[in-house]
Amino acid sequence: MSSPSTIKSLPASGAEEPAITIRNITKMFKRHKSHEGILALHDVSLDIGKNKFVSLVGPSGCGKTTLLRMLNGLIRPDEGEILVNGQPPAPGPHMGFVFQSFRLLPWRTVHENVAYPLQLNGMDKAEIHERVMRYLDMVGLRKFAESYPTELSGGMKQRVALARALVAEPDILLMDEPFAALDAQTREFMQFELMKIWHQRKAVVVFVTHSVDEAVLLSDEIVMLRPRPGQVSEILTVDLPHPRWDYDARARPEFVELRRHLWESIKEMVAADPQSEFFNREGKTERSAAED
Amino acid sequence: MSISGGAHPLPQRRPHWGPRLSHVNINVWRLLAFLIFLVVWWATAKLVGQNFVPTPWQTWQAAVQTIGDGTVPKAAWASIQVYISGFVLAALFAIPFGLLMGGFRVFGSTMEIYVDALAATPRVSFIPLIIVFLGLGYEAKIVVVFLGAVMPILINTYAGVLNSDGELIEMARSAGASESQIFRTIMLPGALPYIIAGLRVGASLALINTVVAELYTAVQGLGGLLSIYGNTFRMAPYFVVVFCLSIMGVTVMQSLKVVERRMARWRYNSDRS
Numbered sequence: 001m002s003s004p005s006t007i008k009s010l011p012a013s014g015a016e017e018p019a020i021t022i023r024n025i026t027k028m029f030k031r032h033k034s035h036e037g038i039l040a041l042h043d044v045s046l047d048i049g050k051n052k053f054v055s056l057v058g059p060s061g062c063g064k065t066t067l068l069r070m071l072n073g074l075i076r077p078d079e080g081e082i083l084v085n086g087q088p089p090a091p092g093p094h095m096g097f098v099f100q101s102f103r104l105l106p107w108r109t110v111h112e113n114v115a116y117p118l119q120l121n122g123m124d125k126a127e128i129h130e131r132v133m134r135y136l137d138m139v140g141l142r143k144f145a146e147s148y149p150t151e152l153s154g155g156m157k158q159r160v161a162l163a164r165a166l167v168a169e170p171d172i173l174l175m176d177e178p179f180a181a182l183d184a185q186t187r188e189f190m191q192f193e194l195m196k197i198w199h200q201r202k203a204v205v206v207f208v209t210h211s212v213d214e215a216v217l218l219s220d221e222i223v224m225l226r227p228r229p230g231q232v233s234e235i236l237t238v239d240l241p242h243p244r245w246d247y248d249a250r251a252r253p254e255f256v257e258l259r260r261h262l263w264e265s266i267k268e269m270v271a272a273d274p275q276s277e278f279f280n281r282e283g284k285t286e287r288s289a290a291e292d
Numbered sequence: 293m294s295i296s297g298g299a300h301p302l303p304q305r306r307p308h309w310g311p312r313l314s315h316v317n318i319n320v321w322r323l324l325a326f327l328i329f330l331v332v333w334w335a336t337a338k339l340v341g342q343n344f345v346p347t348p349w350q351t352w353q354a355a356v357q358t359i360g361d362g363t364v365p366k367a368a369w370a371s372i373q374v375y376i377s378g379f380v381l382a383a384l385f386a387i388p389f390g391l392l393m394g395g396f397r398v399f400g401s402t403m404e405i406y407v408d409a410l411a412a413t414p415r416v417s418f419i420p421l422i423i424v425f426l427g428l429g430y431e432a433k434i435v436v437v438f439l440g441a442v443m444p445i446l447i448n449t450y451a452g453v454l455n456s457d458g459e460l461i462e463m464a465r466s467a468g469a470s471e472s473q474i475f476r477t478i479m480l481p482g483a484l485p486y487i488i489a490g491l492r493v494g495a496s497l498a499l500i501n502t503v504v505a506e507l508y509t510a511v512q513g514l515g516g517l518l519s520i521y522g523n524t525f526r527m528a529p530y531f532v533v534v535f536c537l538s539i540m541g542v543t544v545m546q547s548l549k550v551v552e553r554r555m556a557r558w559r560y561n562s563d564r565s
Contacts, residue, residue, distance in 0.1 A: 092468035103463040107481045117467040148558040
C-alpha cells in the first residue's frame with residue numbers, strides 16, 4: 001500500500017536508548033478446528049522512547065491488543081524479540097496494565113483493590129496504606145476508599161483501575177482501550193485526567209484505542225497498524241505543545257489535519273479488507289482492487 | 293449463578309397487583325396468613341376426624357406436655373448432634389475436595405464423572421451397607437447425614453472455582469501474581485458465593501437424612517419419635533415433632549443467610565449495582 005507521504009516520520013529517537021524495542025516480531029494464532037492460523041502480527045518492528053506517550057491505532061484485527069499483551073509478557077511472539085528496558089518482558093509491578101473492562105475485584109473495597117499489586121509483593125501494611133492513599137488522592141477518590149466497586153460509576157471504576165496500575169510506580173503503563181466503555185463526556189474528562197497524571201508522573205504509556213481523536217489528543221507518537229497481517233503502516237509524530245489541557249488542542253489545524261489523515265487511512269484499510277463487514281462499502285474500491 | 297439476593301429493592305418496575313410491597317407492614321400480612329392457616333388446619337381436623345389430624349389446640353397441649361416432660365427436647369438434642377456432626381464433616385471434606393478438583397484440572401476432570409455418578413445414586417441405598425459396617429448407632433447416622441450433604445457442597449465448590457472470572461485472572465497475572473496467589477486472591481473469593489449456596493442445599497439435605505437415618509437405624513431422636521407416634525396413631529405429639537423439625541431447618545437456613553450476607557457484604561452494599 002502506498003501511503004501518502006505527507007506526515008510520515010520516523011520515531012524521534014535521539015542518542016537515548018529506547019525504553020522498548022520491538023524487533024521483527026511475528027505472531028500466529030491457531031484456530032482449533034481448521035489447521036490454518038491467523039497471522040496476527042507479521043514482522044513488526046518499533047522503538048518506543050523513554051517517557052513517551054505512544055498510541056496504537058488501526059482497524060479491528062490489526063493486532064493492537066496482541067502487541068500490548070506481548071509487551072506485558074502475557075503472550076510471547078513466535079518470532080522476533082521484544083526488550084523492555086533491556087530485558088524480555090515479564091508481567092509484574094514494574095508494568096501497569098489498564099483494561100477496557102475495569103477488572104476490579106468486586107469483593108474488595110476501593111482501597112483493597114488499589115493495594116492488590118503491592119500485597120502480591122508482600123510490602124508492609126503501613127507502606128501499602130500510605131501509597132494507596134497517595135494514588136487515590138491522585139485520581140481524586142480518597143473519599144471512596146472504603147466503597148465497593150458496585151457503588152461506583154464507570155468513570156470512577158476506571159480511575160480506581162488507573163490508581164491500581166500506578167500504585168507500584170511502574171515506568172511503563174499499558175492501556176488497552178481504557179476509556180472505550182465510558183460515556184462520551186466521562187471519556188473526555190478521563191482523557192484530561194490521564195494527561196495531568198502523566199505530567200505529574202512521567203512514564204512510557206502505550207495506549208491502544210479505536211478513537212483517532214483520542215490518539216491525537218494524548219500522544220507524542222501514533223503508530224498506525226494495518227490488518228491481516230498486522231503490520232506497522234505508519235508512525236506519526238504529534239507536535240502539539242504540552243500541556244494540552246491549557247488550550248483547545250482539538251481546534252488546532254495540526255490536530256485536524258492529523259485526525260483527518262488517520263481517519264482516511266483507516267477507512268481505506270477497512271474498505272479494502274475482505275474480512276471486514278464494511279468491505280467495499282466506501283466507494284474507493286477501484287484503487288484497493290488495483291492494489292491487490 | 294442464581295443466589296437469592298435478599299431483600300434489596302429492585303430498580304426495575306415490575307407489573308404489580310394490589311398495594312405496593314413498600315407501602316404495607318408485611319408482618320401484619322404474615323400474621324394474617326398464619327391465622328388463615330390455623331383456621332384451615334382446624335377445619336381439616338374437624339372434617340377428616342381428629343384421629344387423623346389433631347386440632348391446633350390439641351397439638352398445642354401435646355407440645356406443652358412432650359416438651360415439659362423432656363421427651364421432645366431430649367430427642368431434638370440427639371437429632372441436632374447427628375445433624376450438625378454430619379453436616380460439618382461434609383463441609384470439611386467437600387470444600388477442600390472441590391477446591392482441589394477446581395485447582396488441579398486433571399484431577400477435577402478425572403473425578404468429575406465419579407462425583408456425578410455418586411450424586412445421582414440415591415443415598416438411601418447405602419444405608420444397609422453402612423449398617424453392616426457401622427451398626428445402628430451414632431456413627432452410622434452421621435455417615436448417612438454426611439453422604440446426603442456432601443455432594444451439593446462439593447459440586448458447587450468445584451463449579452465456583454471453574455467459573456472464576458478469566459478477565460480477573462488475567463489482570464492478576466499482569467500484576468505479577470503467581471499461580472497460587474491467583475488461586476488464593478481471585479479464584480477462592482470468586483467461588484465463595486457458590487460454596488455458600490452449596491452449604492444451604494447441603495444443610496437441607498442433611499436434615500432430611502438425619503430423619504432418614506433415625507428411621508432406618510436405631511430408632512432415636514426426632515425421627516425415632518415420628519416413627520413411634522406415627523405407628524401408635526398419636527397424631528398430636530406427631531405434629532409437634534414435625535413442627536420441631538421445621539423450626540430446626542429454618543434456623544439453620546437463616547443462620548447460613550446471615551453468614552452469606554456477612555461474607556459477601558459487597559453484594560448487598562450497592563444501591564446502584
